[in-house]
Amino acid sequence: MSKKPDIPQDGEGLLHGSRRDFIKQSSFLSAIALTPEAVLRAAENKWDEKVADVFEKIPVNLEVNGVKYSVKVEPRMTLLDLLREQLDLTGTKKGCDRGQCGACTVHVNGKRINSCLSLAVTNEGKKITTIEGLANGEQLHPMQEAFLKHDGFQCGYCTSGQIMSAVALLKEGHAHSREEISECMSGNICRCGAYSNIVKAIQEVKNSQS
Amino acid sequence: MNPFQYTRSQGTSGAIQSLVKDPQAHFLAGGTNLIDLMKMGVVLPERLVDINQLPLKSIEKIPGGLRLGALATNSEVAEHPLVKQNYPLLSLAINAGASPQLRNMATVGGNMMQRTRCPYFFDTSMPCNKREPNSGCGALEGYNRMHALFGASDKCIAVNPSDMNVALTALDATVHVKGPKGERMVKFADFHRLPGDHPEKDNTLEREELILAVDLPAPSFNKHVYYLKIRDRTSYAFALVSVAAAVQLDGNIIKDARLVMGGVAHKPWRLHTAETFLKGQPAEEATFERAAQLAMEGARAYAYNQFKLTLAPNAIRQALKNASLS
Numbered sequence: 070m071s072k073k074p075d076i077p078q079d080g081e082g083l084l085h086g087s088r089r090d091f092i093k094q095s096s097f098l099s100a101i102a103l104t105p106e107a108v109l110r111a112a113e114n115k116w117d118e119k120v121a122d123v124f125e126k127i128p129v130n131l132e133v134n135g136v137k138y139s140v141k142v143e144p145r146m147t148l149l150d151l152l153r154e155q156l157d158l159t160g161t162k163k164g165c166d167r168g169q170c171g172a173c174t175v176h177v178n179g180k181r182i183n184s185c186l187s188l189a190v191t192n193e194g195k196k197i198t199t200i201e202g203l204a205n206g207e208q209l210h211p212m213q214e215a216f217l218k219h220d221g222f223q224c225g226y227c228t229s230g231q232i233m234s235a236v237a238l239l240k241e242g243h244a245h246s247r248e249e250i251s252e253c254m255s256g257n258i259c260r261c262g263a264y265s266n267i268v269k270a271i272q273e274v275k276n277s278q279s
Numbered sequence: 280m281n282p283f284q285y286t287r288s289q290g291t292s293g294a295i296q297s298l299v300k301d302p303q304a305h306f307l308a309g310g311t312n313l314i315d316l317m318k319m320g321v322v323l324p325e326r327l328v329d330i331n332q333l334p335l336k337s338i339e340k341i342p343g344g345l346r347l348g349a350l351a352t353n354s355e356v357a358e359h360p361l362v363k364q365n366y367p368l369l370s371l372a373i374n375a376g377a378s379p380q381l382r383n384m385a386t387v388g389g390n391m392m393q394r395t396r397c398p399y400f401f402d403t404s405m406p407c408n409k410r411e412p413n414s415g416c417g418a419l420e421g422y423n424r425m426h427a428l429f430g431a432s433d434k435c436i437a438v439n440p441s442d443m444n445v446a447l448t449a450l451d452a453t454v455h456v457k458g459p460k461g462e463r464m465v466k467f468a469d470f471h472r473l474p475g476d477h478p479e480k481d482n483t484l485e486r487e488e489l490i491l492a493v494d495l496p497a498p499s500f501n502k503h504v505y506y507l508k509i510r511d512r513t514s515y516a517f518a519l520v521s522v523a524a525a526v527q528l529d530g531n532i533i534k535d536a537r538l539v540m541g542g543v544a545h546k547p548w549r550l551h552t553a554e555t556f557l558k559g560q561p562a563e564e565a566t567f568e569r570a571a572q573l574a575m576e577g578a579r580a581y582a583y584n585q586f587k588l589t590l591a592p593n594a595i596r597q598a599l600k601n602a603s604l605s
Contacts, residue, residue: 127285144285144327147314167315168381180354180383186314187384190285191307191331234380241379255514256378 131192134202142189149173149184152199160200160229171257174230175199181237200229212236215270223261231257235271244275280318284326288333291457291489297328298487299459306330308350308389311381320403321410335491343497349388349490356387365498368525371506372446378515388490390443396517397437408434409478424583429544435478436581438542439471440517445541448549449523452495458488471546500525500537505602507594518542520591522598533557543591550574562603571595
């Protein structure tokens with residue numbers, strides 16, 4: 070807690086009586102540490118009930134890589150955090166967490182999206198595919214094989230997002246030229262600069278399909 | 280991200296009532312802008328009203344035009360056969376914005392509502408009249424490279440970041456909105472507003488109103504069109520300047536023209552004077568040059584966006600040329 074929120078140490082004036090037990094929960098304490106403004110605002114407006122309410126978890130049913138899950142999440146949990154923190158599917162990476170890098174790319178109902186900008190609760194009833202769902206048992210997806218063959222990565226952090234984007238790109242039917250592939254892969258940043266090899270990998274899979 | 284309460288709406292009236300009941304509530308559609316702003320602490324809703332289940336997703340023919348549901352995604356619109364065939368300018372503009380992943384999430388209504396990319400709006404440690412009325416404008420005397428040339432005020436010099444909005448302005452679209460008192464129609468050109476004394480208001484939508492659809496009129500600019508977007512990298516960046524150009528040609532003579540700029544004002548900047556001039560002129564370099572001169576009348580640059588005074592007219596000439604040749 071490097072940046073202490075400007076609230077009384079014991080929480081007096083913020084939460085009272087029965088709320089005491091509530092603030093013992095670590096999630097709430099970390100929320101105070103991370104988001105002092107909202108809690109302060111809530112305190113000013115005597116909205117402690119409301120602050121408690123928002124920690125209520127909401128049930129979500131969704132299918133990930135063919136497996137059905139029924140989970141409970143806070144409304145503010147992103148699909149990315151649900152996959153990584155609650156379902157232990159850590160192949161999907163958190164890069165910028167703001168929809169700018171593409172490391173968190175997954176498929177929702179067959180379409181590629183940034184899972185960092187999708188709230189888990191909005192994915193009720195959806196079918197999600199992550200990098201863990203591409204291979205068929207021990208047999209890698211052709212795009213995974215092609216990335217290995219063409220060295221489509223160096224550090225590998227962006228790779229799962231790149232591969233998920235590339236698989237979607239071929240389905241979208243926009244990989245006719247090098248330029249078109251570059252344009253359609255522009256939502257996936259690779260700071261090692263493996264772009265030329267990524268394009269080669271995509272071209273190989275594209276050519277083997279046609 | 281700050282905690283908030285969550286409501287899942289099943290009907291448009293229910294969604295609107297949720298906003299009436301809770302003055303701190305916001306609608307949530309694709310989330311590509313709002314969730315980002317919430318993570319940054321720029322927008323702090325107490326409640327999100329999820330409207331993704333509402334029946335506003337369809338793209339359908341209407342007498343003499345096409346209706347885009349407010350929840351149709353940007354990629355669904357850009358890739359729709361009727362849009363590609365009859366409104367290619369809209370496809371070009373949408374595909375010039377964001378990334379494929381974001382276009383798969385972002386919606387028509389959400390794109391219309393997206394906030395400016397002014398860095399002072401995003402940085403909560405800086406003054407910004409748009410984020411916090413009467414706190415001042417960080418951009419006016421700051422690093423204002425991305426900022427407006429037209430229609431700005433001393434309260435705000437931010438620009439609207441959307442490419443889709445530029446094309447919908449050029450195509451004379453109409454917006455259907457619904458509020459607690461019923462439905463109304465707004466001309467797309469009147470949907471967004473100039474900052475004036477109230478830069479906190481990006482548009483003329485009332486807080487409790489919901490966008491239902493956007494109607495496109497009968498296709499009249501479907502052949503000679505071009506969307507030119509100038510940005511800091513080849514793809515996946517916001518516009519420094521963009522130009523939507525569309526002409527109707529009779530041989531080499533321009534019968535009618537539409538010309539709208541993006542990245543230069545608080546709203547898509549339609550160039551009426553240049554459009555009027557273009558009618559009846561030959562589609563040639565001298566004509567485009569004069570149109571660009573007319574378009575730039577009244578432009579005012581700031582310390583770091585002087586380059587736009589050269590970039591913008593050049594972009595207009597190039598876009599008109601490419602549209603005429605397409």
